[in-house]
Amino acid sequence: MPKKKTELPRKTGKSKEYSFFDDVYDVVRQIPKGRVTSYGAIASYLGTKLSARMVGWAMNGADKVSPKVPAQRVVNRNGMLSGKAHFGTPTRMEELLKKDGVAVKNDTVVDFEKKFWDPAIESV
DNA sequence: GCATTGACGAAGG
DNA sequence: CCCTTCGCCAATG
Incomplete structure (x- = not known):
């Protein structure tokens, strides 16, 4: 778990690109296969x-960072x-989810509550 | 530099 | 119970 930074460094700045975004990426990468989470859960976990x-x-930059963020x-x-857009x-998002073992129906995760993964609880 | 928008969410009507 | 509005923070126009 990354330490929350009170400062929100704008990567547009000079040196450090470390920011809230990196924390998000880190958390998302920890999501177990076959599980999903929500933006709010991550935000809450990070304190925002x-x-x-x-x-x-x-x-938005998840596809640009080092290991791509799932x-x-x-x-x-x-x-x-x-x-997904x-x-x-x-269909890319659905395909990836299905590969993870997550069923998607009508642009919605089936059994979302069951597959929901809360970083604050199961992170470890 | 101000105004609008955005892969969200909770609250109010 | 469904729809609308507001809030948050950063990026873009």
């Missing part, structure tokens, strides 16, 4: 629960594949 949007925004495992609180192809 009031800013779940930032998590989503962070995922952003497909992150959905909104409703279990909907809200970000950002995977290049409309």
Whole structure:
């Protein structure tokens, strides 16, 4: 678990690119295969629960960071594949989830509650 | 530099 | 119970 930084360093800055986003990436990478989580859960875990949007925004660069972040495992609180439109192809996210063993129906994760993974509880 | 938008979420009507 | 509004923070126009 990454230590929360009170400072929100803008990577647009000079040296350190370390930021809230990196924490998000780290958490997302810890999501076990076949499990999913929500933006809010991650945000809450990082202490920025009031800013779940930032998590989503962070995922915007998930495809650009070092090991790609399994952003497909992150959905909104409703279990909907809200970000599937950002995977290049409309079906990419579903495919990845299915490969993980997560059933997707109508752009929504089946048994979302069962597959839900809370970093604050099961992280370890 | 101000205004709008955004892969969300909770609360109010 | 469904729909609308507000809040949060950062990036982009």
